[in-house]
Structures are given as structure tokens and as C-alpha cells.
Amino acid sequence: MQTVICRKATETDVDELYELIEGYAQKGIMLPRSRQALSRLIDTFVVAELDEQIVGCGSLFKLGSDLVEIRSLGITEGHKGMGIGSKLISKLLEEAKRQGLPKVMALTYEVAFFIKNGFHVVEKEIFPEKVWTDCVHCPKQERCDEIAVLKILN
Secondary structure (H helix, E strand, O other): OOOOEEEEOOHHHHHHHHHHHHHHHHOOOOOOOOHHHHHHOHHHEEEEEEOOEEEEEEEEEEOOOOEEEEEEEEEOOOOOOOOHHHHHHHHHHHHHHHOOOOEEEEEEOOHHHHHHOOOEEEOHHHOHHHHHHOHHHOOOHHHOOOEEEEEEOO
């Protein structure tokens, strides 16, 4: 079996990132990102690569001086359950530590996955920074059904 490599995304990854995120967005479980937005935010993304193909992605978005959000975390169909998501989380947590950001949050439907990776469930109201950046643009804003999770880094 080939090894999954997690690395910082580059401009050449934009089309594959767009396709992966768009698949989730069409199901209503991830906010869509345009190719232009992905290109502008490419330095916030990491990708998981298997046989030179992107099989997963995730990004870190700074919400405050001590808080960062994991977002756009997804794995391609056929590659779920292989530990790729956990590898991406590990890479993103490494990056948050490197940037000196002690609190990492996410809004998710995959609570068990995040708990397995050291997060705990919290009230989403404790993140006003999130509400004013992304939630104001979300079609589910008034009836959000995602669960907030948080990890404090040591």
C-alpha cells in the first residue's frame, strides 16, 4: 500500500481542491469555495496525496489572536476510513502550534472523528469570531445544525 503524504497546498492544487470541496458543498455539508477564493487562501490549505492524487484537504483559518478554525476538511470517496483525516488534522494542529495559536475549533457533523482526535464538544456561542466571518454567509445561519468542537494545544 502506498503512503499518504500530507503537505502544504500549492497553486497547482486549486482545481483538485475545488472539485473535492464542491462535492461536499453540493451535499450541503461544507461551504463552497470558488477557485478564486481557493487561490487567494492556498497558503492556509494542506492536502493529503496518494499516488500523486489529492485524496483529502483541510485548511486553517485564523479567527483571532489565539483562535484558529479547521475548515474545508474533506476526504475523497473511496478513501474514507483510512486515517487520512487524522493525518490532515495532525498536520493542521502542527501548523497551529507553529503559529502560536493555542485554541483550535471546528464546526462539524463528524463529532466522533474530532473527539477521536482530541477535541471536545463546546457551545458554538463561545465563538463570536466565527459567527461574524463565515456564519453570516451560510444558508443555514438561522438553523445551524453543526456541532462546535475545540482543542486546546499545549
